[in-house]
Amino acid sequence: MTRGLSMPGGRSLLVVLLACAAPALGQYDYHRPVEAAPSEEDIGGGYVTPAVQRPPPRAQWREAADVAVLAAALSLGAWLVLKRRSRNGLVALTIGCLAYFGFYRQGCVCPIGAIQNVTVALVDPHYAVSYFVVAIFFLPLLFAVLFGRAFCGGVCPLGAIQELVVLRPLQVPRRVDKGLGWLRWVYLALAIWFAALPAVSRDFVICRFDPFVGFFRFAGPLHMHLIGGGLLVLGLFVGRPYCRYVCPYGALLSLLSRISWRAVSVTPDKELDCGLCAEGCPYGAIEGLRAVRSSCVSCARCFDYCPRHRVHSPERSAASKVS
Amino acid sequence: MNEKPTRRDVLGHAVRGAALMGMGGVAAYVSRRAGPEGAWRIDVERCVNSRHGAVGVAVCDKCATTCVLPLSAVRAVNDHAKCGRCYICPAYFEITSAIDERGLPSQKLCPRDAIRRTPIGEVDPRDPANNYYEYTIDEKLCNGCGKCVMGCKEPAGLSSIRLEVRYDLCVRCNRCAIAVACPDEAYERRPVQT
Amino acid sequence: MRITWFRILAVVAVTVPTLAAWADDWPQFRGPRRDNISREAGLLRTWPEGGPKVLWTTELCQGYAAAAIHGGRVYFEDYGREEREWYLRCLDLSDGKELWRFRESKTIRVNHGITRTAPAVDGRYVFALDPKCDFHCLDAQTGKELWRKSFLDDYGAPIPPWNNGQNPLIEPDRVILGVGGEAALMVALDKATGNEIWRTPNPDKWPLSHSSVMPAEIAGVKQYLWCTLFGPVGVDAADGKLLWHHARKFNVAIAPSPLALPDDRVFMTSGYDAGSVMFRVKKEETGFTTETVFDWTSEQWNSEVHTPVIFQNHMFAVGRTKRGLLTCLDFDGNIVWTSAEQAEFDLGSYLLADGLLFILEGKTGMLRLLELNTQEYRELDRAQVLSGDNVWGPMALSDGKLVLRDMRKMVCISVANDPQRAAADHGVGRGDLGRTSPTAHWSEAVAHGPGNPGWGGRPACQGYATCLWTPSAADGSDVRYRKLRVIGGRGSEPGQFRDELRGLATDRADCLYAVGDSKLAVFSPEGEFLRAWPTERPGYSVAVAADGKVYVGEQGQIERFDAAGRLLDTWKDSDRLGLVTAIAFVGDDVLVADTQGRCVRRYDRHGHWLGDIGKDNRMKGFLVPNRHLDFAVDSRGAVHIANPGMHRVERYSSEGELLSRFGHFDGTDPAGFPGCCNPTNVALTPQGNVVVAEKAGPRVKVYAPEGELLAVVADRDFDPNCKNMDVAVDSRGRIHVIDTVRLQVVVYEPEAGGTSTQPGTRAEEPT
CATH class of the missing domain: 2.120.10.30 (TolB, C-terminal domain)
Structure with missing residues (x-):
């Protein structure tokens, strides 16, 4: 974390995060050639023209708070998974993040969608992306390099809603799993392609086919609800189908998490090759009895299946029965 | 962590460092053009409700009906400095409703009764029909349906009312539902030049 | 039993030359015959580069008040906002020099403009209804006030919203006003004294709006048509008796005036989504009744402020719902053509002379010259004479000079083919006015006049039996x-x-x-x-x-x-x-x-x-x-x-x-x-x-x-x-x-x- 912030990009992010000054008054001044309206003098009686009704400048602390909450949640998630190794803590964090980013912020603090904004900002010099969107986009990537997919495990509301419906996960054959995983890259390429089009034909396909934002808002077009509902039903048996086979941001995170500085290790010390954890992982992320960095979403389920973990943390045994 | 770092560790650090620097570079590049806001707003010269010349056409209420928020983030705004302060305001009254003995229409235009009419200034008792009235829109009630905007449009009115996106309410969806529904492409996301 | 409306016009026409000095005057709103047609001929069909020559310009307070022209003098209302004075101004038509100015201290606050109406002048008297509905009779030569009436005090009439919009109508010996007050619906006043000749009672208290009184002859009875806020009425010209009332809703304000058409029909259109109505007035033993021929919503067609002009048995007007398109309508209500994709006029005014339609774009002040016909929109020329916005005031034409206004100024331009019009022109004009044939179809005579298109000149004598030439x-x-x-x-x-x-x-x-x-x-x-x-x-x-x-x-x-x-x-x-x-x-x-x-x-x-x-x-x-x-x-x-x-x-x-x-x-x-x-x-x-x-x-x-x-x-x-x-x-x-x-x-x-x-x-x- 410290290292990241000492880098040029990181510093600019920090500066940007603190610079929340200018109010956004994105309205036209509407000019009329003839002064046909009565003046205050005409109206008389000491009348003073009221100012045009305008809301106070948008509270930028709120977006700054979003970024801060995101950073805090990512840190907490990484800490819970890598240090505390607490599945229960992570579930709590997941629910909290689902409530905040999903239902409270209505899915709009979204690094997945931010792919498109950053793409447009790169190709279109007239497009001004918000500082906060840049921060929201890069923070999970930064964490992925340092601590793996902490975002997917505990913070992402899309992941969270799927995480909570995993009922009877089937193991997807490894080859099928890997093959379907490429879909994420196709989707990423499409999203970048459509976002990079000239302004008139630009489209934000990730937002257009966002599966769960309709649920978060209790509104939205029918196709969103159908996709979302379908994914949730599928998610009862296939763990996190959207994250594993669709999510373009997941593709980026899985790439970066390959080189992460710290990663999930199933057992706290030396691993025993009992293999229980592999059966317990709904996402097929344990291979050769080790967590695969790129596909592990840091959900911390494996800890609950690990006998050594129970030895080391006796209080976990009660919780494991529940899960 | 007293062990001597292996070659693998060193390589890992190098790759991570490179990745971080790359990300930082992209972030810095994007941030140079980044601003505090990029807001949705309505181009009043394209919106059919306020566009001059678009008279005798139906009012477009997409702003009120398609926003993802329960009460749309769009509001009608009256620029008082441009308001004619009419006795019979075509944006306040349903001007086709029956008139009473004072010549005033009997019904109001706003379906949510969000406009307040207040007499202002010097009042000439001999000439009540040419006194001035202030028309204030209640932001808590208005849902941006656009009826009053169309009513105030030239030539009937002075076009002092327009629709604005309330940036404190707008959640700034990338794919704004109003923008998708807007028949005039009047809803646009613009960088805010400061 | 048909409307001999040309005879109405003839009546007006006869009244004018008794006092007319020269040329074809434009003595009141919509011209001498209140048909919005000037009898002037010999007008330019194309304008010089840079537009018609501007003869003079004078500054005005904002409003829509048109000019009246009589005997080479231009009369119009104005207001001084600094001084808080209402003016009636008299200018020399040839050079725009002010001859006199009547002033009255009066507070009139801006309400979508201040002045709205044209005076009526017969050479001896000028009549003007000011924005607060005080009616003034002035000496046309000196500008001295001779007598006055107050709608509010004398007739208990309210001042309409956006102030007065009614233009007085002059007849040979009297002036006709729709008052719409508690005491009277309409009055005829003696020109010289202001004494009431008759008054129409108003038991139902129909209030006045911005419509003006129009003379007509329907079912053989000369009458005055007018539109109250509760619909059009016909009043017997002889004694002021209310003959009929066509009850139809016209919403909050009415600016156009009823238009008499052949076969005892009346066309009434208005703004504020009121649409238009065509009805037939019938004379029965018990009295007059009205019967709707067709009734349009404003989606079908209406004119917001101006009354159509009749030409070649068609109505021409700028319609609001068609986005201010000039529209040609036949008397059965069919739209023959519009200016769609060629021009939009907002609420701009128009005036017909010599088969040419002068028409203003309300937003820009562009003046267009059309060759009016029932086949198509045909533009001859255009010039940026005025500047927008809200160029809605009517125009006036006399002696080849067109007087028009925007929100800030009045401009007089020369539209005559020959700027040094020979005296013979005036001789022709005078002779015509006095020589109205009872069977001549007035507007048709004018209408067919310019049908001699080839030469681009002035066909002076068409439609008349005798042509005169007066040697010196x-x-x-x-x-x-x-x-x-x-x-x-x-x-x-x-x-x-x-x-x-x-x-x-x-x-x-x-x-x-x-x-x-x-x-x-x-x-x-x-x-x-x-x-x-x-x-x-x-x-x-x-x-x-x-x-x-x-x-x-x-x-x-x-x-x-x-x-x-x-x-x-x-x-x-x-x-x-x-x-x-x-x-x-x-x-x-x-x-x-x-x-x-x-x-x-x-x-x-x-x-x-x-x-x-x-x-x-x-x-x-x-x-x-x-x-x-x-x-x-x-x-x-x-x-x-x-x-x-x-x-x-x-x-x-x-x-x-x-x-x-x-x-x-x-x-x-x-x-x-x-x-x-x-x-x-x-x-x-x-x-x-x-x-x-x-x-x-x-x-x-x-x-x-x-x-x-x-x-x-x-x-x-x-x-x-x-x-x-x-x-x-x-x-x-x-x-x-x-x-x-x-x-x-x-x-x-x-x-x-x-x-x-x-x-x-x-x-x-x-x-």
């Missing part, structure tokens, strides 16, 4: 001509010509020089043949210089001879001497008319080119479709050039500066020039009068230097196929004219004091 009594007795003799003729004698006779000149001794074929013949002042000599090419023109040298203009060259006929030299200038049809002298210089270059070239005595006259206009020269350009030089060196395509004679300095011009197209009035391109030839008498020759049919006329017609010398002495008849005048004022078919020269001699010997002269005394 002062000069008429001085200018009479009789035919003296005929010289030459077709033949092979030395003094005759075989094929062509084209050019004519006289020398100081009054000898006559004639060129034609390829020879030049000289005749004595008495017409006897003296001598002849050949020329290299057929001569088109001839001139004799002060030194006796003879110049013969030919194709591509000029030959110079001495008095005896010896060739001195030949000027060749293939670029500048295309076809030389006239030669004359200014001092030491030679002026040459080049028909191919369509200008007059100036050379020194040695044949060096010095410059051109007449190239500096939009046509880059004169319009000479006859292939003949002629001119003459007067004693002061001014060059009089016939410009046949423009139907006028233009006077230039020898340096080429345009000094003056006269003449206009007129196919009937002898004072004008008929046909496509006349006059073809021009000469000057020793007194400086202008002699012109015309073709088709050939005739010779004499004008005073200012352009007043003095005499028609001859119009039956020539073969009808004659054209480009050259004219020469000797020092005794005798006019020599070539008959180009019979190849002879006809000589006319002035006759002092006698009656005209020319049987063909059609001068008649005015009746």
Whole structure:
């Protein structure tokens, strides 16, 4: 974390995060050639023209708070998974993040969608992306390099809603799993392609086919609800189908998490090759009895299946029965 | 962590460092053009409700009906400095409703009764029909349906009312539902030049 | 049982000329007959580059109040916001100078403009209803107030929202006002005293709106149509009795006025989504009833503020729901055409004259000129005369001057074909007004008038049985001509010509020089043949210089001879001497008319080119479709050039500066020039009068230097196929004219004091 912030990009992010000054008054001044309206003098009686009704400048602390909450949640998630190794803590964090980013912020603090904004900002010099969107986009990537997919495990509301419906996960054959995983890259390429089009034909396909934002808002077009509902039903048996086979941001995170500085290790010390954890992982992320960095979403389920973990943390045994 | 770092560790650090620097570079590049806001707003010269010349056409209420928020983030705004302060305001009254003995229409235009009419200034008792009235829109009630905007449009009115996106309410969806529904492409996301 | 609405107009028309001074006045809202049509003719069909000439401009307070014009004076309402004073202003139409201004201290606050209505003026009184519904009668000459009424105090009428919008209606002895108060619905007031002649009771308290009273004759009863806030009414013109009321909802304000149509129908349209209604008024034993013919919502069609104008049995108006498109509607309510995709006019006003519709774009102040017809939108020209926004005020037209306004200024522009309109125009106008035929269809008469489209000029007399020409009594007795003799003729004698006779000149001794074929013949002042000599090419023109040298203009060259006929030299200038049809002298210089270059070239005595006259206009020269350009030089060196395509004679300095011009197209009035391109030839008498020759049919006329017609010398002495008849005048004022078919020269001699010997002269005394 410290290292990241000492880098040029990181510093600019920090500066940007603190610079929340200018109010956004994105309205036209509407000019009329003839002064046909009565003046205050005409109206008389000491009348003073009221100012045009305008809301106070948008509270930028709120977006700054979003970024801060995101950073805090990512840190907490990484800490819970890598240090505390607490599945229960992570579930709590997941629910909290689902409530905040999903239902409270209505899915709009979204690094997945931010792919498109950053793409447009790169190709279109007239497009001004918000500082906060840049921060929201890069923070999970930064964490992925340092601590793996902490975002997917505990913070992402899309992941969270799927995480909570995993009922009877089937193991997807490894080859099928890997093959379907490429879909994420196709989707990423499409999203970048459509976002990079000239302004008139630009489209934000990730937002257009966002599966769960309709649920978060209790509104939205029918196709969103159908996709979302379908994914949730599928998610009862296939763990996190959207994250594993669709999510373009997941593709980026899985790439970066390959080189992460710290990663999930199933057992706290030396691993025993009992293999229980592999059966317990709904996402097929344990291979050769080790967590695969790129596909592990840091959900911390494996800890609950690990006998050594129970030895080391006796209080976990009660919780494991529940899960 | 007293062990001597292996070659693998060193390589890992190098790759991570490179990745971080790359990300930082992209972030810095994007941030140079980044601003505090990029807001949705309505181009009043394209919106059919306020566009001059678009008279005798139906009012477009997409702003009120398609926003993802329960009460749309769009509001009608009256620029008082441009308001004619009419006795019979075509944006306040349903001007086709029956008139009473004072010549005033009997019904109001706003379906949510969000406009307040207040007499202002010097009042000439001999000439009540040419006194001035202030028309204030209640932001808590208005849902941006656009009826009053169309009513105030030239030539009937002075076009002092327009629709604005309330940036404190707008959640700034990338794919704004109003923008998708807007028949005039009047809803646009613009960088805010400061 | 049909609306003899032309008779209504006739009634109005008869009232006006009793006091009218000249031209066609525009004495009130929608003109003398309240039909929004001016009887003016001779209007420009295309405007000069940069738009019609602006004669004057005056600043105004914001509003829509139109002008009324009577006797060369412009009357209109205005307001001083600083002073808080209401004004009635009187300006001189010709130069915009203010003659008087009536002031009254009055607080009128802006409510979508301040002034809205036009006064009504009959030459003696001016009537104006001010924005607060106080009615003023002023002396038209001095601006002194004679009497006044208050709608509020005298009739208990409310001041309508956005202030008064009603324009008073004047009748011969009275003025009609819709008051819409508790005490009266409508009143007729004596012009001189303001005493009430009758009043219509208003038991249901129908309030007034912005509509104006319109005269009409329906079912044989003369009545006044008006629209209250609760629908149109008809009031008996004789006693003010309410005849009928067509109850229909018209919403919060009504600006247009009821429009009477044939078959006892009335059309009423209004804004604020009120739509339009056509209803029929029926006279039954118990009284009048109304019956709806059709009723439109505003989605179908309506006009927001202006009342349609009727032309060729169609209504023309700018409709709001069609985005301010000019619309042609037939009387059955079918939309014939609109100006869609060509022009939008917002709430701009319009005025019809001479078949031309002047129409303003309400947003921009662009004035467009249309040739109005029932087939299509046909635009002739446009000019940015005013500036937007809200250019909604009606226009007024009188004496070829259009007075129009925007929110800040009033502008007077010249739209007449000839800016120096001859007095004869006014004579025609006056005669027409008094001569209304009871069967004539007024608007049709005007409507068909400009159906003579080809010449772009003014068809003065269409629709009328008699055309009048009034010779100037002062000069008429001085200018009479009789035919003296005929010289030459077709033949092979030395003094005759075989094929062509084209050019004519006289020398100081009054000898006559004639060129034609390829020879030049000289005749004595008495017409006897003296001598002849050949020329290299057929001569088109001839001139004799002060030194006796003879110049013969030919194709591509000029030959110079001495008095005896010896060739001195030949000027060749293939670029500048295309076809030389006239030669004359200014001092030491030679002026040459080049028909191919369509200008007059100036050379020194040695044949060096010095410059051109007449190239500096939009046509880059004169319009000479006859292939003949002629001119003459007067004693002061001014060059009089016939410009046949423009139907006028233009006077230039020898340096080429345009000094003056006269003449206009007129196919009937002898004072004008008929046909496509006349006059073809021009000469000057020793007194400086202008002699012109015309073709088709050939005739010779004499004008005073200012352009007043003095005499028609001859119009039956020539073969009808004659054209480009050259004219020469000797020092005794005798006019020599070539008959180009019979190849002879006809000589006319002035006759002092006698009656005209020319049987063909059609001068008649005015009746």
